[in-house]
Amino acid sequence: MSSVAVAVVDAETPGNVGTIARSMKNFGLDELLLIDPPDLPRESEAYGYAGQAREDILPEAREISFDELVTEYHTVGCTAITNEDGSKHVRYPFVTPRDLADDLAGLDADTAIVFGRERVGLTNDEIERLDQVCSIPASEEYPVLNLGQAATIVLYELRSLTVEDTQLPDPTHDRAAQPEIEGLHEQFAGFLDAIDHPEEKRAKTRRLFQRLIGRAHPTGRETTTLRGLFRQASQRLSDEE
Structure with missing residues (x-):
């Protein structure tokens, strides 16, 4: 497959951007896309939380618009709130992170894993413009994870596609641009x-x-x-x- 990028939409705090950058570094990703980000000066929490990602991933993050994101990438929106069946179509069907890794394994396309705001995530209007929806199975009593947790889980499950030492599957699908x-x-x-x-x-x-x-x-x-x-x-x- 082609590259996997991570996009963060309208992050409310620099610290969460840094945490996501660190998770990216852990699991072999290096392209960070920011839509309407907060200020990220060197002295901010973003660099404090980023670990070694403060040397490359965070300072090289690219700011783009949502329109550019959906035009340039095959997009996968991550959300905790889903619909249970096909009667409502914005947040259904969805895949788990593990299923997503299998789904993207033979895909010849640049993909962006999209995370939303800390409190409200991605809006329905944003999600309906994305190509796929991914959700982390969690307890029904409290299914909502914080942004850093969600990013770490999803990127961990995608490690077979992004960590160099892992045997990558042979490309099986020549997806259209x-x-x-x-x-x-x-x-x-x-x-x-x-x-x-x-x-x-x-x-x-x-x-x-x-x-x-x-x-x-x-x-x-x-x-x-x-x-x-x-x-x-x-x-x-x-x-x-």
Whole structure:
């Protein structure tokens, strides 16, 4: 597979950014992406908590927008709050960190593991723009972990993909580039317009399709074929009007 980055959205405290950077260093990751981060001066808690990651990962962190994140990466949002079945689609289906490692093992795409705010995590609007959802199985009495704990558990389970001394699986899936995937989503949106899909259902239908594609990891050829089918169908419907 290609690289695995870690993205932190709107972190409230520098200390948590440092803790996540340290966990990244522990488990062989080095690309830290920050969306709307707090100030991270050298004298802040971020550097105090980062351990050896203060020498490379933390100072080299890249600040990007949420739009850039979902365009450039295959995204996996981490959340404690999920739905139990498919009747609600924003936080379902979800995978555990261990299942996620298996899922990403043969994926030829740059992936970003996305963590949200300390108190409220990722919003529904943010999660519905991500490709997959990951949740840590915990006690029903108290399932919410703090940000540093959650990051450490998820990154530990991904170590088979990121630690050099671990035998990596042979690539088995040539996933389409992310811009091609985004183009497929836009083509599908055009198809919904062409068939006059009910306006109030389009957002949910697009979200269902995004999650389906996020789990399927289509190849470039598969993506091109699907885009062609949606384009031809839309054109034919337009010609019949």
